[in-house]
Amino acid sequence: MRVTGLIKKFFLFLVAMIGLVMSGAAPAVVSANEINFAVIPNLPDNQVDKNHSYFDLKLDPGQSQTVSVTLKNDTDKDVVVAMTMTRATTNTAGVVQYSSTSDKDLKSKLDKSYTNDIVKAVNVPNSQTIPAHSSIQVPITIKMPNQNFKGVMAGGITFKQTNLKQKKSSGQTNIVNQYAYTVGVTLRNNTDKVSPNLKLSGVTAEQLNYRTAIVASVNNTTPSYINNVAIDGYITKRNSSKKLYKLNVNADKTNSGKQIAPNSVYDVPFFLGGDELKPGKYTLDLTMASHGDKWHFKQNFTIVSKQAEKLNKTDVDIVKISWWLIAGIVGLIILLLILAYWLWQKKRNSNNETN
Incomplete structure (x- = not known):
């Protein structure tokens, strides 16, 4: 029974140590x-x-x-x-x-x-x-x-x-x-209505809170709020119909759409969701609408290798495998199995000597 208890305590200690390594830090208050x-x-x-x-x-x-x-x-x-x-x-x-x-x-x-x-x-x-x-x-x-x-x-x-x-x-x-x-x-100066207008000023890849996204910069060129904006957009490879990344925002009577400030730039993000950014030629197709007004944008853009590599290194959504950590865990498990086998053999030999 004592040997079994030692194995159990060692196993619990090992699990605790692995959990500590995986967690990295204590929570803040x-x-x-x-x-x-x-x-x-x-x-x-x-x-x-x-x-x-x-x-x-x-x-x-x-x-x-x-x-x-x-x-x-x-x-x-x-x-x-x-x-x-x-x-x-x-x-x-x-x-x-x-x-x-x-x-x-x-x-x-x-x-x-x-x-x-x-x-x-x-x-x-x-x-x-x-x-x-x-x-x-x-x-x-x-x-x-x-x-x-x-x-x-x-x-x-x-x-x-x-x-x-x-x-x-x-x-x-x-x-x-x-x-x-x-x-x-x-x-x-007056309460005259101003007709809204949106213009696409560029498309690029960047990181928002360490998450890679393809960003379409849409400019409100008028001195008026554009309210309850619906969005339907997607990214494809150049000359392809397969939609790689999509964004859909419905706007209804509950004003669930987006709002754009007067004369401001709205950077519309298409997050990659953990996918690695691959260099190549792409196309943006973006439609935005608000209270009967509608704008459609289509623009080609290119992602170069250097830009993709830089963003992929710091994207927290990309699952990065730490082979050193895996090797360490596997090594600890092997040591545990060896120790368990040695203690079992010791107990078995002790029982044989007693009999």
């Missing part, structure tokens, strides 16, 4: 924090739609205006809030986000038709302190471009607490989740 303040936009008389909870303002060319938001703190401690004016852009998920502040984004995330920069038109304080159990009024100044324009300038004001304290615990990593409010801002 994540602590979430509640939002400690509220943001209330004070909508002025020139608000286009009073039902909207964001600023949608109609102003004349060159007009200046000061609006405000109320920041409210119901906690027992002061809250320090950083404020940033951002541009509206479109991320690869087809969702409008409000985080663009860098001038570099003017080339990478926005179409060349983006001429009226909302970051320069709207000025917000860098930081404000809200005393405990109090509220304050924060002024926001607007200066419209001197030239009349159609459509909208779109962006958002982000509010983020900066005096959150991180709790430390021995031997563990703690992550403080910082949540932010965003209040949208759209500015216009």
Whole structure:
């Protein structure tokens, strides 16, 4: 019985060691924090739609205006809030986000038709302190471009607490989740409807969160949101009808389609899903539609060997076999079998001597 117990303990130890090697690291402890303040936009008389909870303002060319938001703190401690004016852009998920502040984004995330920069038109304080159990009024100044324009300038004001304290615990990593409010801002000279337009500006292969995708860059060349966008697209080898990678987004009355910000670039990804990217000549076929408007794009593109090799090396979806790890595991199993056989033989010989 003692020998059998030793075999069992050794086996459990071996399994534990293999599991430790496979896991690589211990999990981090994540602590979430509640939002400690509220943001209330004070909508002025020139608000286009009073039902909207964001600023949608109609102003004349060159007009200046000061609006405000109320920041409210119901906690027992002061809250320090950083404020940033951002541009509206479109991320690869087809969702409008409000985080663009860098001038570099003017080339990478926005179409060349983006001429009226909302970051320069709207000025917000860098930081404000809200005393405990109090509220304050924060002024926001607007200066419209001197030239009349159609459509909208779109962006958002982000509010983020900066005096959150991180709790430390021995031997563990703690992550403080910082949540932010965003209040949208759209500015216009008139409410005339602008006909939407999309243009395909290029197709390439790149990585998004370490996952390889063929990306079709679609530009919204108009100063208007394009809502509830349906997508039907696929990638084929050149002169082939076999669809290698497909993307289908249905849009219905529940607004399940994508949204594209004014004058922004929407990088539409076709993920390879673990396939290695192979060099060669390909064709993109992409159809997009929104509220009766439809756009169809077809473009040839080429993937070179150097580009494919580079992306394949870092694609986390590609299953990479570690032969050293497999050899190590096989070696441990063989050692276990040898040890088990030796202990069994020892027990058998001991029983024979006793008899």
